[in-house]
Amino acid sequence: xxxxxxxxxxxxxxxxxxxxxxxxxxxxxxxxxxxxxxxxxxxxxxxxxxxxxxxxxxxxxxxxxxxxxxxxxxxxxxxxxxxxxxxxxxxxxxxxxxxxxxxxxxxxxxxxxxxxxxxxxxxxxxxxxxxxxxxxxxxxxxxxxxxxxxxxxxxxxxxxxxxxxxxxxxxxxxxxxxxxxxxxxxxxxxxxxxxxxxxxxxxxxxxxxxxxxxxxxxxxxxxxxxxxxxxxxxxxxxxxxxxxxxxxxxxxxxxxxxxxxxxxxxxxxxxxxxxxxxxxxxxxxxxxxxxxxxxxxxxxxxxxxxxxxxxxxxxxxxxxxxxxxxxxxxxxxxxxxxxxxxxxxxxxxxxxxxxxxxxxxxxxxxxxxxxxxxxxxxxxxxxxxxxxxxxxxxxxxxxxxxxxxxxxxxxxxxxxxxxxxxxxxxxxxxxxxxxxxxxxxxxxxxxxxxxxxxxxxxxxxxxxxxxxxxxxxxxxxxxxxxxxxxxxxxxxxx
Numbered sequence: 001x002x003x004x005x006x007x008x009x010x011x012x013x014x015x016x017x018x019x020x021x022x023x024x025x026x027x028x029x030x031x032x033x034x035x036x037x038x039x040x041x042x043x044x045x046x047x048x049x050x051x052x053x054x055x056x057x058x059x060x061x062x063x064x065x066x067x068x069x070x071x072x073x074x075x076x077x078x079x080x081x082x083x084x085x086x087x088x089x090x091x092x093x094x095x096x097x098x099x100x101x102x103x104x105x106x107x108x109x110x111x112x113x114x115x116x117x118x119x120x121x122x123x124x125x126x127x128x129x130x131x132x133x134x135x136x137x138x139x140x141x142x143x144x145x146x147x148x149x150x151x152x153x154x155x156x157x158x159x160x161x162x163x164x165x166x167x168x169x170x171x172x173x174x175x176x177x178x179x180x181x182x183x184x185x186x187x188x189x190x191x192x193x194x195x196x197x198x199x200x201x202x203x204x205x206x207x208x209x210x211x212x213x214x215x216x217x218x219x220x221x222x223x224x225x226x227x228x229x230x231x232x233x234x235x236x237x238x239x240x241x242x243x244x245x246x247x248x249x250x251x252x253x254x255x256x257x258x259x260x261x262x263x264x265x266x267x268x269x270x271x272x273x274x275x276x277x278x279x280x281x282x283x284x285x286x287x288x289x290x291x292x293x294x295x296x297x298x299x300x301x302x303x304x305x306x307x308x309x310x311x312x313x314x315x316x317x318x319x320x321x322x323x324x325x326x327x328x329x330x331x332x333x334x335x336x337x338x339x340x341x342x343x344x345x346x347x348x349x350x351x352x353x354x355x356x357x358x359x360x361x362x363x364x365x366x367x368x369x370x371x372x373x374x375x376x377x378x379x380x381x382x383x384x385x386x387x388x389x390x391x392x393x394x395x396x397x398x399x400x401x402x403x404x405x406x407x408x409x410x411x412x413x414x415x416x417x418x419x420x421x422x423x424x425x426x427x428x429x430x431x432x433x434x435x436x437x438x439x440x441x442x443x444x445x446x447x448x449x450x451x452x453x454x455x456x457x458x459x460x461x462x463x464x465x466x467x468x469x470x471x472x473x474x475x476x477x478x479x480x481x482x483x484x485x486x487x488x489x490x491x492x493x494x
Contacts, residue, residue: 005482010070011475025456033117034454042074083455094119095452098444100407104135118422129155139406146401155403163394165252168373181352185366187240191263194238225288241364251345252375256283276318282311295340309338320359331355386445388438408433
């Protein structure tokens with residue numbers, strides 16, 4: 001009779017432990033990436049009253065007679081099913097869209113590693129990507145060219161990082177067909193021809209002759225640098241387009257070149273053509289307007305300073321055919337910005353390709369639509385991609401990979417041991433950690449700006465709570481009933 005009481009006691013203990021697990025699951029129903037647990041029971045020992053026997057003679061065999069001695073907890077398993085997605089739109093919130101774990105560490109050498117599904121990370125004062133408890137998120141950092149290093153380390157967003165400038169010049173060694181500056185757009189075919197306005201006029205003059213742009217000697221001397229003023233409004237009717245192009249030297253200094261497209265003349269007949277002249281000014285920081293051969297320096301005898309290593313851009317002629325397309329053999333206009341203008345950088349030589357221009361009866365909108373080069377930029381933002389790349393955005397419009405989040409997986413994730421703060425550690429039964437990159441070699445991609453929610457199903461937990469309560473209640477009833485039976489046994493003596 002005592003066996004039933006002790007069996008019921010084991011039932012109470014087992015159901016109490018199951019209720020503890022249910023309580024913990026419900027308590028963590030809103031914990032980021034929490035993995036709920038489940039309890040399974042197993043029968044304990046059995047007392048064999050009579051063993052089994054086989055058939056013999058005229059009698060058949062008999063089964064064993066056994067009395068169970070209670071219940072025990074068979075296993076407490078962590079359920080590693082994926083939780084639902086919660087959108088947060090925070091740059092450092094990441095969800096693993098599949099299997100795998102983030103690696104974090106509180107060790108400077110990243111040797112003491114923990115594993116977590118909770119991607120609610122933040123950036124600390126030193127730029128480290130860390131968990132809410134300060135554990136560094138591990139991955140691969142990138143060098144200054146954006147190439148990933150080979151060693152695992154704590155990820156860091158360096159807010160002092162800069163993106164080096166790129167000069168507007170051909171690559172070394174040269175790349176065949178490389179475009180340095182490319183012009184597209186239209187020049188209005190209805191623009192008046194300069195030869196029809198004045199056969200002797202010039203586009204640019206520095207000697208007082210009639211021109212669209214004349215050098216103003218007195219104003220140039222008073223301000224200390226060459227000044228060209230557009231004096232003749234009538235001649236300016238032949239000026240189809242003026243546009244400014246920004247280019248960059250090796251130091252990232254910005255240089256502005258102003259181009260003038262002037263319609264000079266046209267031919268009639270079965271194969272008419274139109275000729276345009278392209279002239280250029282260099283616009284210096286102090287307001288100087290330099291033409292070919294000039295530099296920004298002291299004046300001599302009231303003349304614009306020439307010589308030295310200044311601005312070089314020969315006048316260029318562009319011809320259009322009857323279809324409004326460029327027919328010139330040479331379509332690239334060459335420029336050189338000398339060391340007198342580059343503030344310590346080497347001279348900058350480049351070309352502008354005008355082959356894609358058109359001449360139709362429409363507004364002139366010719367402009368540079370592709371310019372190689374940019375100034376130095378400083379980091380002004382970052383984002384994390386689905387492949388785990390931490391991409392820095394720089395003030396010069398460029399982007400570069402700063403690092404990449406690493407993932408890890410195990411042959412038996414259920415063998416991991418829970419520690420604090422949503423973290424796991426590996427055990428002998430989990431297998432070794434296999435490290436990889438999101439979206440590569442079978443590893444899941446990430447969902448940036450989202451978090452994984454708890455995988456606890458409240459409906460299931462409440463159902464389990466009811467059955468656990470009833471099981472506990474039934475076992476307590478066994479104890480009370482057995483107690484009454486013992487009381488009756490004692491009463492026999494009376």
